[in-house]
Amino acid sequence: MKNLFARKSPENVPEDHLTQTDDSLNELRKLLVGSLQSQVEEIQELLKNQGIHPEEVSKILPEAIMIRSSRDNQILRAMEPITEEAIKTSIERDPRVLVDVFVPVMLPAIKKAITSLIREMIQTFSATLEHGLSMRGLKWRFEAFKTKKPFGEVALLHSLIYQVEQIFLIHKDSGLVLQHVASDEAVTQDPDMVSGMLTAIQDFVRDSFGGGKDDSLENLQFGDRSVWIEQTSQAVVAAVVWGNAPEEFRSILRETLDAIHFKHIDTLRSFDGDTAPFEAEERLSDCLKSQFKSKEKNSFLLWVLLTVLIVCIGYWSFFFIRDHIRWKDCVERLHNEPGIVITETGRKSGRYYIFGLRDPLSENPGEILEKTKLEPEKMRFNWELYHSSHPIFIIRRIRSILRPPETVTFELKNSILHARGTASYEWVVDAEKLAETIPGISGFRSDDIVVIDLKAIETSKEQIEKTLFFFDKVSAKIRSGQEDTVRELVRHIQETDHLAQILDKDIRIEITGHTDSTGSNEKNLEISQKRAEELFSIFVSQGVRPELFTVTGAGSSALLREENSEADREFNRCVSFKMTLKDKESRPVGRPLEENGVGDKTSPDLPSGQNKAGDKASSDLPSGQNKAGDNASPDLPSERSRSEGAEFGPL
Amino acid sequence: MIKKKICMLGAFSVGKTSLVQQFVKSIFSDKYLTTVGVKIDKKTVTAGDRDVELLLWDIYGEDEFQKVKTSYLRGAAGYFLIIDGTRGDTLETAFKLRDRTEGAIGEVPFILVFNKADIEDEWEIDGKTLEDLSGDGFTVVRTSAKTGMGVEEAFLSLTQKMLEG
């Protein structure tokens, strides 16, 4: 139409031609066209105006747009930049205008988005709390680390156990079911009725609590199940879910619904109850998701492993802690031990080690270690030897050098060594010489020493060997009246023993039983043995050390007198004594670790070979007796004198 | 499968629930349990050569305190207006409901059901009124939910109308 106007307007109709007509012609025209005159003038006016008349355009514009836009989208394309520009200008001038327009549209959508976001966050948060520290939590933490997802999200994913049991696709207006899918396990009612009720409930809720057309029920909860509802203007999906589905499931529903909505929009709008077009829809079944609890078996195995691990750790740490306590104890003990200085302790390749200084005369660290019960293979010592200047050690060192008898005590005063007690003359002489060689000692005082020597023992020996005990015939009991002699002898023996100790010697007393020459040899041996034993047991019962004695029965082989009379025989029924003196086997003063071995000096020793003969202790009685019996030969006196010479020669 | 939503509309206690029960389950009870909200039932009927699934929305009866909400009517393909023959005012209610329904969902097929035909001697509404209504072009049926009389026919005839319309 516009075109039509445009083409008809030009100069084809000459204006001057009109003006040249005369009045009669005007008259005639009036008659011919009459009432149309005004219309003709209107047309003339229109023709004169070569542009487009807005008034006219406004009449046809909407129609024109409609016609054109039904053909192609040219108009849309033309409008696009203008609309954009207009919106831009409007916002630049005053953004509130557009905000006011959009708020009613946007706000519900924004509200909904935020709500679901918050809900998702809360779920994530509580899942984090619940599983943050559990064993599974550790596993998930690893998974989160691997997948670079936030831990909360991973935890949620695993802890949600749910099953989507049924999904309804519902025509919104009628509440009729367009499609229904259900998982194999789900027990379903008639979907149409369920859907109808659901729709009715929706309507009821909306009617009862108000709210706009777009507000709708999104969730129904009943026991373990919930119904998740999403809707568009035409359709509704409702999913029956058992358990806890992640909030993400809602977006899946939403997407599915949107896809179906747009695909079937026309069918939905003109829905007349025919559900056939929806039956082939496969999207709904894809929403039948589920997630189950991880298998119990796995966790059982995990627990077993964990238990074993805990037991192992417990076992190990028990020993570790125990050893550590022992180790601490050991270090403590060593630390408190005089003469031991610890410089470094530690643990290296499973073994403890202690480095330090140690005086050779200090307590043996090995023994201290034993006391703490720490296995020696777990410990390594590394000692540097040194001389402690602690007074105890100075004294110890002095003792180790001077080797005093036990009866001697020392005192160090202003670096002068005072010795007290009793000692042999030889020791005092030696000590005075040796003391000069000891570093740190400037003098030696032995004024307080009571000097004793072997002469004292010699006297005692004579006393002892002089003593005889007599017996009645055949009897093994000493004849009465000799009790004082016994007491005297015991005193002598004990005194002698004490003196011997001071002189660093041991004494041996041989008790020999005798008989007269009457009677059989065998019988005599037996009786003589019994007589010697009688005396032995008397001495022991009076408190004399038993190891001092050897007991021999000589029978009638070693008669003390020639038997010319009954008196001689009486004399021969006796027990005699013989004492020997010998060096001690070990010295009580000595320390186990005497590396320096300084000052191994005592009085001149008896020939060491001699010791062995008298070495048999009384405990060895039977064999000793046999030996004595064997040796009971006529040349005994010479044997005796030989040994006598050997023993006492040096005195 | 064709599915149709049908609404049962009418004043309270006219027998809407009883009619649905009779039609779907062929049972009747003298006890009156008023319907709260909506109860939905389903029955498949064969109209001509087609199976049609009817979703029956039994809606609570209208009274002076509670008007029927039109949101329940959305998407209905047809409806019954139930009238209790023994109560004349239920006819008025039926027409009020028709007006409201047409306002809400437009013109869809409906049938006027005069119920409780088994006690016709107690009716307030006389036969002439029914004839007049038929004459005005309304589809009118007499039913008894108690005996089952006319019930099947009422549902079939509405189905027929819906399929035609």
Ligand SMILES: Nc1nc2c(ncn2[C@@H]2O[C@H](COP(=O)(O)OP(=O)(O)OP(=O)(O)O)[C@@H](O)[C@H]2O)c(=O)[nH]1
């Ligand atoms: N005699 C007879 N009684 C009927 C018939 N139909 C219903 N009734 C009785 O009428 C009463 C009401 O019936 P309902 O079907 O509950 O009525 P309603 O329309 O559903 O009532 P509301 O749900 O309250 O709106 C009941 O006591 C029924 O037994 C009928 O055809 N004959």
Ligand SMILES: [Mg+2]
């Ligand atoms: Mg009812």
